[in-house]
Amino acid sequence: MNSTLNVNGTRHSVDVDPSTPLLYVLRDDLELNGAKYGCGLGQCGACTVIVDGKAIFSCLTPVRAVVDRAITTIEGLGSATSPNVVQRAFQDEQAAQCGYCIAGMIMRAQSLLDRTPSPTDEEIRTHMQANLCRCGTHARILRAVRRASNELASAVKAGAK
Structure with a gap:
């Protein structure tokens, strides 16, 4: 069909x-x-x-x-040469170890930040819970989502000035 x-x-x-x-x-x-x-x-x-x-x-x-x-x-979202804010945050925080889960993690984080630009740590943990990272980079992933959120907030403030 x-x-x-x-x-x-x-x-x-x-x-x-x-x-x-x-x-x-x-x-x-x-x-x-x-x-x-x-x-x-x-x-x-x-x-x-x-x-x-x-x-x-x-x-x-x-x-x-x-x-x-x-x-x-x-x-x-972006490319290797021009990553979006979330992709860049995951790179900056070195959130990928093996890299297998990272595309899914980034997509889940992007969907959260699109809806809730300034989530609490608890909101991030709850939202990201559905995706697994077997390498154990969860702390880095949390930092990456926080970093992306902060960068987005800074961009909004800069645009409002």
Whole structure:
């Protein structure tokens, strides 16, 4: 079946079974490999993307559920040469060890900061809890989200002047 997906601001027509997980379409059909296959059960968060502003597990989300909705992947935030604020904060805090979970962590953090630009540490912990880091860089990830929040707040203050 032909479906239209809006990924990173670009419309893509894909011919897939409507029950196909979004993760497979992103990786196999659209060649967007930032979202990773981790557990396939929505328990690790390596596949996290943002749909209409909300962090979701793309391994559990069928294509039919996201047709014509705004899907953002890590590739839609920034690039290696021009990272966005959240990506840069994760780099600055050296939040990645093996790197496998980081795209999902960044996407979950981005969805939080889009909704709550100045979250408390408790709000960050609660929001990020759905994503796992087996390397144990949770303290660095928390610092990265805090750093991104502070940078965003500074940018807003500078723009208001």
